[in-house]
Amino acid sequence: MATSLSNMLLKGIAARSLSRPQLNGLFNHYRVRYSTTVSNDSDTHDDFKPSNKLESSGISLANVVEKDVKDNPVMIYMKGVPDFPQCGFSSLAVRVLKQYDVSLSARNILEDPELKNTVKAFSNWPTFPQIFIKGEFIGGSDIILNMHQTGELKEKLKDIRSKQ
Numbered sequence: 001m002a003t004s005l006s007n008m009l010l011k012g013i014a015a016r017s018l019s020r021p022q023l024n025g026l027f028n029h030y031r032v033r034y035s036t037t038v039s040n041d042s043d044t045h046d047d048f049k050p051s052n053k054l055e056s057s058g059i060s061l062a063n064v065v066e067k068d069v070k071d072n073p074v075m076i077y078m079k080g081v082p083d084f085p086q087c088g089f090s091s092l093a094v095r096v097l098k099q100y101d102v103s104l105s106a107r108n109i110l111e112d113p114e115l116k117n118t119v120k121a122f123s124n125w126p127t128f129p130q131i132f133i134k135g136e137f138i139g140g141s142d143i144i145l146n147m148h149q150t151g152e153l154k155e156k157l158k159d160i161r162s163k164q
Contacts, residue, residue, distance in 0.1 A: 044086045076132075102160050
């Protein structure tokens, strides 16, 4: 029962994400971008199963991470997505960043263990979430919270808000 309910939920999320405008494997939802994947459900015909376009494109995960960080003023690699964080630290980071009304781009590292390892290698930081602002690695939820409390985060995000 729980497995079928979980599969229905995943299929519903996948169907919903397909109806949204997509950009580089991310979909936009209320100025927040998420990465999406669909499970390889055994009930799904092969013609409708997702294919890994990244593998066939010749683009490495390191290039994807580098492009994410470069192209998105605020990028967070987290467990879950901003509307449904999968850990308390990711939830805290999202709540702090949403205080500033900036566009937040995110990727769910739970969807791909290789992505998780690639992000760790890219930032040379072992834990998640990992937040990048204007291409610079900032740190995790504890650092973002501290920057928020001292006013540093407001200053860091000031010009991002004014450009939107």
